[in-house]
Amino acid sequence: MKVSILGCYSATPRTITNPTSQVLEINNQMYLIDCGEGTQVQLRKHKIKFSRINQIFISHLHGDHFFGLIGLISTFSLLNRPNDLHIYGPKGIKEIILLQIKLSKSYTKYNLFFHELESDQSELIFEDDKIAVYTIPLKHRVYTNGYLFKEKPGLRRINIDAATGQNIDVCYFNKLKQGSDLKQEDGTVIENETVTFDPLPTQSYAFCSDTVYNEEIIPLIENVDVLYHESTFLEQDIEKCIPTGHSTAIQAATIAKKANVKNLILGHYSTRYSDINLFKKEADTVFEPTFLADDGLVFKF
Ligand SMILES: [Zn+2]
Numbered sequence: 001m002k003v004s005i006l007g008c009y010s011a012t013p014r015t016i017t018n019p020t021s022q023v024l025e026i027n028n029q030m031y032l033i034d035c036g037e038g039t040q041v042q043l044r045k046h047k048i049k050f051s052r053i054n055q056i057f058i059s060h061l062h063g064d065h066f067f068g069l070i071g072l073i074s075t076f077s078l079l080n081r082p083n084d085l086h087i088y089g090p091k092g093i094k095e096i097i098l099l100q101i102k103l104s105k106s107y108t109k110y111n112l113f114f115h116e117l118e119s120d121q122s123e124l125i126f127e128d129d130k131i132a133v134y135t136i137p138l139k140h141r142v143y144t145n146g147y148l149f150k151e152k153p154g155l156r157r158i159n160i161d162a163a164t165g166q167n168i169d170v171c172y173f174n175k176l177k178q179g180s181d182l183k184q185e186d187g188t189v190i191e192n193e194t195v196t197f198d199p200l201p202t203q204s205y206a207f208c209s210d211t212v213y214n215e216e217i218i219p220l221i222e223n224v225d226v227l228y229h230e231s232t233f234l235e236q237d238i239e240k241c242i243p244t245g246h247s248t249a250i251q252a253a254t255i256a257k258k259a260n261v262k263n264l265i266l267g268h269y270s271t272r273y274s275d276i277n278l279f280k281k282e283a284d285t286v287f288e289p290t291f292l293a294d295d296g297l298v299f300k301f
Pocket residue numbers: 060062140210
């Protein structure tokens with residue numbers, strides 16, 4: 001699992017920082033999460049192939065999380081993208097994007113699908129044979145979702161030494177990978193676990209930005225491998241959290257601890273602070289390991 005941070009600061013783009021956008025690479029597939037202004041430039045800087053992005057997940061309709069979307073959609077069209085593009089986001093996102101496309105007469109040649117969200121309960125919004133994506137309802141100033149990406153268990157793996165030792169023909173390997181026992185001609189049964197290994201362990205990633213401290217998300221993100229949780233403020237500015245719909249580093253770390261996650265990444269820092277290391281310092285008092293997102297960083301787990 002690889003997380004490329006394209007941008008992780010709140011509010012306006014600056015010469016030295018970018019608003020929220022990141023690419024999650026899991027099971028050889030890429031998913032773009034949020035698309036702040038300048039995301040397409042950041043994708044180019046990271047040398048991420050545009051053609052590998054077929055799903056975009058938008059958390060909410062504040063500009064620092066989706067103002068880059070129309071630009072990216074337009075560039076995909078100029079590049080004669082052949083693939084379909086699926087966009088998941090709050091109800092209203094289709095109207096915003098289609099209005100811009102309609103008035104600028106810049107219809108896309110590829111198929112553009114919108115999956116609008118309005119439930120305040122977690123729901124399964126995408127799945128294929130390798131991954132499932134669920135919403136994580138968040139509490140912010142507008143309707144907002146985080147996203148949980150969960151790998152599905154793969155096939156069992158053949159223990160070649162054990163299988164050849166039992167003279168099992170390769171034509172039965174698929175059956176074994178699916179978990180079945182093998183009945184031999186003489187009636188004896190070879191139990192699956194004696195000739196296979198468990199599937200490789202699966203991984204999970206939870207993206208939670210923007211939100212106030214909200215313990216209701218804990219059951220949804222329990223035991224995830226990596227939690228990205230916003231931490232807009234330091235403790236000295238905690239009184240700003242409720243009116244703005246944001247969290248502090250310590251609040252993010254508290255959620256990580258209570259949900260028993262394996263790793264925490266902080267991001268969405270207010271640009272009022274010149275030293276983001278203070279976010280880690282505060283979070284470390286509650287939960288470890290905590291990592292600081294920063295534009296251009298790539299995390300591998
Ligand atoms: Zn916001």
